[in-house]
Every structure is written in C-alpha cells, then in structure tokens.
Amino acid sequence: MLTKRVMPCLDVKDGRVVKGVNFINLRDAGDPVELAAAYDLQGADEVIFLDITATHEDRRTVIEMAAHASEELHIPYTVGGGFKGIADIRTMIAAGADKVSVNSAAVRDPSLITAGAAAFGSQAILCAIDAKRIAGAGDRWTVFLNGGRIDTGIDAIEWAREANKRGAGEILLTSMDRDGSKDGFDLALTRAVARAVDIPVIASGGVGVLEHFAEGILDGEADAVLAASVFHFGELTVREVKEYMASQGIPVRLD
Amino acid sequence: MAYFVVVDYCKGNLRSMQKGLQLAGAEARVSADPAVIARAGAIVLPGVGAFADAAGFMQTSGQMEVIRERIAEGVPFLGVCLGLQLLMERGNEGVPSPDWMEGLGVVSGCVRRVDAADERGRFYKVPHVGWNQVHCKDETDARLAPLFAGIDDGSNFYFTHSYRAEVTDQQDILATVTHARSFPCVIRKMNAFGVQFHPEKSSHKGLRVLQNFAAFARSL
Numbered sequence: 001m002l003t004k005r006v007m008p009c010l011d012v013k014d015g016r017v018v019k020g021v022n023f024i025n026l027r028d029a030g031d032p033v034e035l036a037a038a039y040d041l042q043g044a045d046e047v048i049f050l051d052i053t054a055t056h057e058d059r060r061t062v063i064e065m066a067a068h069a070s071e072e073l074h075i076p077y078t079v080g081g082g083f084k085g086i087a088d089i090r091t092m093i094a095a096g097a098d099k100v101s102v103n104s105a106a107v108r109d110p111s112l113i114t115a116g117a118a119a120f121g122s123q124a125i126l127c128a129i130d131a132k133r134i135a136g137a138g139d140r141w142t143v144f145l146n147g148g149r150i151d152t153g154i155d156a157i158e159w160a161r162e163a164n165k166r167g168a169g170e171i172l173l174t175s176m177d178r179d180g181s182k183d184g185f186d187l188a189l190t191r192a193v194a195r196a197v198d199i200p201v202i203a204s205g206g207v208g209v210l211e212h213f214a215e216g217i218l219d220g221e222a223d224a225v226l227a228a229s230v231f232h233f234g235e236l237t238v239r240e241v242k243e244y245m246a247s248q249g250i251p252v253r254l255d
Numbered sequence: 256m257a258y259f260v261v262v263d264y265c266k267g268n269l270r271s272m273q274k275g276l277q278l279a280g281a282e283a284r285v286s287a288d289p290a291v292i293a294r295a296g297a298i299v300l301p302g303v304g305a306f307a308d309a310a311g312f313m314q315t316s317g318q319m320e321v322i323r324e325r326i327a328e329g330v331p332f333l334g335v336c337l338g339l340q341l342l343m344e345r346g347n348e349g350v351p352s353p354d355w356m357e358g359l360g361v362v363s364g365c366v367r368r369v370d371a372a373d374e375r376g377r378f379y380k381v382p383h384v385g386w387n388q389v390h391c392k393d394e395t396d397a398r399l400a401p402l403f404a405g406i407d408d409g410s411n412f413y414f415t416h417s418y419r420a421e422v423t424d425q426q427d428i429l430a431t432v433t434h435a436r437s438f439p440c441v442i443r444k445m446n447a448f449g450v451q452f453h454p455e456k457s458s459h460k461g462l463r464v465l466q467n468f469a470a471f472a473r474s475l
Contacts, residue, residue, distance in 0.1 A: 096268040253411040
C-alpha cells in the first residue's frame with residue numbers, strides 16, 4: 001500500500017533559504033540542499049523547493065541548486081515557482097528535478113500542464129493551487145495568484161478538475177486563509193478538491209500542531225501533507241509527525 | 256576492479272544514479288558509448304523515459320547488442336525502473352497497438368500497463384507514485400542477498416511508473432509490490448538484476464541496495 005507522505009517545503013530566493021531557519025547542526029542553515037538532506041535524515045518522503053526569486057535573470061541560481069540537489073539528495077524533490085513556459089520546465093528537469101510545480105503560468109495558459117505532462121509524464125507535473133474562501137458564500141473558494149494578491153475569480157474546485165484532466169500528476173493545494181495561521185488545514189477545501197480529482201492532493205497551509213497533520217489525511221482526505229515553519233523552527237521533526245500519524249492508523253514510512 | 260557504467264540513452268539526468276553509486280564506493284561513469292559499456296566491470300541501466308524510445312535508442316546506438324553480450328558473459332547488471340522493464344522480451348509503451356518493441360530479452364515475459372483496478376474493482380491511481388512496501392518472496396533466498404542483505408522484508412522504496420513487468424518464470428521473481436495487484440519489483444537472471452523502484456531516490460535503504468550491488472559486483 002502506498003504510504004501517506006510528509007513533505008517539508010523550503011522557500012528559496014537567489015539560491016538561499018529565506019525565512020529564519022532555526023535548525024540543528026547545519027554547517028550552512030541557508031543552503032537549501034543541506035537543509036533538505038537534514039529532512040531526509042528525519043524521514044521526509046519528499047521535499048519541495050519553492051523559488052521566490054523576483055527576476056527571471058536570477059533563475060540561474062535555482063537551476064544550479066536543482067543540479068546540486070540531484071547529487072546530494074536521495075529522495076525525490078520538486079522545484080516550484082517562476083516557470084513561464086515549457087522551456088523553463090525542460091531546463092529544470094534536465095538539471096535533475098524529479099517534478100516541477102506550476103501555478104500562475106498554468107492558470108494563465110492551462111496548455112502548459114498538457115504540454116508538460118506530454119513531454120515529461122504526469123508524475124513530473126504538480127499543479128499548485130492557492131485558494132481562498134469567498135466570504136459569506138459557504139464552501140466556495142477562488143484561485144489566487146501572486147501570493148494571494150490577485151483574485152482570478154476562478155472556482156478552485158473547477159480548476160483542480162481541469163488540471164487533473166489536462167494531465168497534472170498531483171495537486172498542491174494551499175489555503176490562503178490558513179497559510180501561516182497555525183490553525184490547521186482548511187479541511188473542507190482539502191476534502192472538496194480530493195473528492196473532485198483522481199490524482200493525489202497535497203494539503204498545505206496552516207499546520208501548527210501534530211493533530212493537524214493527521215486531520216489533513218483523515219478528514220481532509222489528502223494523500224500528503226506539507227509544512228514549512230513548524231519544521232524550519234524545529235517545533236516538530238518530520239519523525240515526530242510521522243510517528244503521530246502512525247499512532248492514528250495512517251500508513252507512513254518509518255523504516 | 257574496473258569502473259561501473261551508467262548507461263546513458265539520452266533521455267534525462269543520470270547524476271543522482273551516478274552519485275548514489277559513487278557513495279557506494281564504485282567508480283561510476285555515465286556513458287552512451289558501446290565501447291565504454293563493453294569494458295565496464297558492471298552495468299547499470301537507469302530508468303528514464305518510455306520503453307519504445309529507450310529500446311529504439313539502444314538498438315540503433317549498438318548499446319542493446321553489447322549489453323546482451325555482457326549479461327550473457329555474467330557481468331553484474333542492475334536495471335532500475337525502466338531498466339528492469341528493458342530486461343524483458345518486449346514492451347508496448349509508446350508503440351502503436353498492437354505492435355511490440357523488443358527489449359533485451361534476458362528475462363522471459365513482457366511489459367504491460369499497471370492495472371488501475373484490483374480484483375474487487377476498486378480504483379487505484381496510475382502512475383504508481385510514492386513509497387510502497389517491497390515484499391520478498393523468500394527472505395532467506397540467497398539469490399536476493401546481492402541487493403537486499405541487511406534490508407528487512409516489507410521495507411519502503413520509492414516508485415514512479417505506469418508500466419510493470421509480467422514475468423513468465425516465477426523463479427525469476429525475488430520480490431513483489433502491490434498496487435491494485437501484486438507485480439514483480441525485484442527480478443534476477445544470472446547476474447542481471449532488475450528493480451522497479453528507484454534506489455537512488457529511496458533514501459538510506461536505497462543507498463544500501465546500491466552498496467550491496469557494488470559489493471557484489473566487486474566480489475566477482
């Protein structure tokens with residue numbers, strides 16, 4: 001049986017980890033690959049590097065990082081952020097990334113998902129969706145771009161279905177309402193998307209305590225859970241999270 | 256001993272495999288050149304792309320012939336993911352139906368798409384992506400030791416594939432994995448091994464498999 005996955009997410013700018021990282025015994029806490037390797041030792045199933053580099057010219061450093069990761073990291077990794085077209089995806093996969101995560105560019109031109117899946121296989125294309133609840137509209141969410149600054153007005157569930165149909169291999173679903181809140185995942189959102197698609201859903205945004213991780217799987221029906229700050233600040237280790245999930249009857253890799 | 260060669264059929268990045276072998280203590284070279292493959296002490300066929308593309312490239316480049324000869328001579332060989340599938344007689348991924356493309360033909364059987372439903376009709380996602388348990392057919396079988404020494408039955412490894420091998424002779428199957436249905440994930444014929452999972456992406460257990468293979472290859 002496939003296990004449920006725990007995935008730390010690292011924000012990277014100009015090839016360096018951003019957000020304060022308070023982490024055990026790293027020679028260089030700003031080196032994303034070294035941090036990712038430490039998560040591998042803790043039992044992380046995959047890692048995601050999210051490139052938040054502002055300009056296109058600085059993409060060189062994240063490509064170098066991806067190449068470095070292919071040598072130093074012994075678990076699968078995804079690189080997300082900044083893909084403008086299929087040529088950018090090709091460069092990243094050639095550098096060694098197992099998967100790429102597309103967001104804004106795919107919303108603007110959904111054929112990017114179709115072309116990416118055709119060229120590199122569905123397993124290599126993650127569609128990241130940043131969703132925000134429509135105030136006063138019950139369980140309805142729209143897709144946001146640019147870190148929550150632009151409301152596209154597109155229904156998040158419909159967009160997940162469309163991405164699935166076009167060949168995306170997974171949905172990385174972030175609740176903009178919960179992101180950074182430590183109140184737990186938006187379980188209604190996660191469940192609605194998980195039921196709408198037949199590809200894995202990675203729940204993201206809002207975890208603060210152990211229970212939240214298990215809820216994402218058991219109530220949110222996600223296949224994987226993603227977190228950043230609780231891991232980076234050493235509040236929880238990946239190992240603790242997985243042991244807790246196992247105690248709640250969730251199949252996880254502990255060996 | 257002589258170097259290990261990671262066979263490059265020009266479909267993707269092979270650095271993680273090369274690095275994994277280097278960590279296992281092997282001198283690993285990535286090459287597409289049949290002459291380099293012909294002199295290698297051990298051959299690793301990685302898993303990138305689709306069966307028809309890879310088999311086609313190997314055929315026209317002369318890799319197919321030299322790898323067949325080397326395996327017949329008893330040179331240690333490890334096929335990973337698509338590399339396991341290429342050990343089979345034929346596959347149809349990327350070939351217009353009903354045609355088949357010829358593989359190395361070292362192990363009898365063919366390559367088919369992973370089933371999306373189990374015997375009760377329950378749906379499973381394809382591609383099969385993620386960490387899944389490898390079940391040894393017989394943990395005490397000495398034929399398994401060159402890869403699995405020190406690794407517990409039921410250990411998790413990382414898989415990512417849409418096709419699987421259908422092996423004719425059950426003797427050739429050393430371990431299986433279950434996704435919708437059970438299928439082979441470790442096979443062996445002479446000194447040729449195939450693993451459906453990615454040892455180079457399977458954390459410390461995967462590196463142990465590469466270490467075991469490197470030690471086995473050096474011991475011959």
